[in-house]
Amino acid sequence: MSDPTAAANGTLALIRTEIADARVEDIAISLGAPILTFDEAIDSTHGYFLAYRNGSLTLLDRQSLKKGGLTVDIAPRPGEQHSYPAPKKDLLAQAIGKKTETVVDATTGWAQDSLALFRMGYQVTSIERSPVMAALIRDGYQRLAQKDWVQRRELQPPNLLIGNAIRLLAGLPKTPECIYLDPMFPPKRKQSAATRKSMAVLRDILGDDLDRQQLFTAAWSATGKRVVVKSPDYAEPLGGKPSTVYSGKLLRYDVYLK
Structure with missing residues (x-):
């Protein structure tokens, strides 16, 4: 790593x-x-x-330097609802569980899944080990807190914890119902230009998550009900045979139920 x-x-x-x-x-x-x-x-x-x-x-x-750059985008992604709470209809919501309330995103990265979960009404805690990415995430959450729809509903953006998730998960003050993992897997296929740029930068800063097996073990010990692992479709299941799987075209969500 x-x-x-x-x-x-x-x-x-x-x-x-x-x-x-x-x-x-x-x-x-x-x-x-x-x-x-x-x-x-x-x-x-x-x-x-x-x-x-x-x-x-x-x-x-x-x-x-002169034009462009990457920032934490707090707007809904293409195809996502702008309403709050957004409907829990997509594969991510099905994997997390529609009745789940508390979620820890242990591999926050560009925070797009944390933000999607927040917009769906989940109580989200984000963990990020890179101080550089954490600074970008914090800025995104501060901008989110200034949005009219957030202030009108008196909502609090996701809580951000900075550090190694393996250690932080062991010390959570409350047991979350779900821990969500989206570890960095070695790339196998070509990606879109925008995806290539953001993921290449993230990989350059963080490297591959070579400790993802230990991370899964820590998540399984810390969760109250389930661990959800987002994986590319070519990757082996991180925790062995999952309880259930929600598959998309290029990725899947492996769900491990306690």
């Missing part, structure tokens, strides 16, 4: 777009990363950068 702090240790810098921005200062301190001006970033040897663009914390590489 790659060091989850590696991107903040010599390969990542913050870009200050305003003379004084406390947010940039705080993130730089937490990541141990330098703060550069835009011109300094262009001339630097850093591989990744964090900067605020259009009101969002954005992860940039050298190709996207």
Whole structure:
């Protein structure tokens, strides 16, 4: 497994777009990363950068320094409902369980599944081991908290825990009904350009989840009712034969019931 702090240790810098921005200062301190001006970033040897663009914390590489970048998208994905709570009709909801209330997403990444679960009305706790990804997720959740529909309903965005999920799962204050795992598997097929970019960056920061078997064991010990594993269709089941499987075109959800 790659060091989850590696991107903040010599390969990542913050870009200050305003003379004084406390947010940039705080993130730089937490990541141990330098703060550069835009011109300094262009001339630097850093591989990744964090900067605020259009009101969002954005992860940039050298190709996207002048335009583009990746951010935690808090809007529903194509095909997802915009209403709250969104209907629990898709494969993810079926795997999590429509009557389930509390879910821990132990491999949050770009937080798209955590956000989808939140919009469906689940009580979500997100765990992320990369401090860089955690900064992006925190920014996304802060933007979510400012949405009118969230404030009108007095909703709280998912709770974010930062650190190794194997350790954090053992110390949860309350037993969740479901623990959701979406570990990084080695790629086997071509992906869309957008997916390739976001997943390539995530893989570069985190590496493959070589400890995914230990993660499953920790999740099984910590869950109250079920563990759900999202897998590409070519991967072997992580926990042996699942209790039930919900399959899509390119992925599946293996459900393990206690």
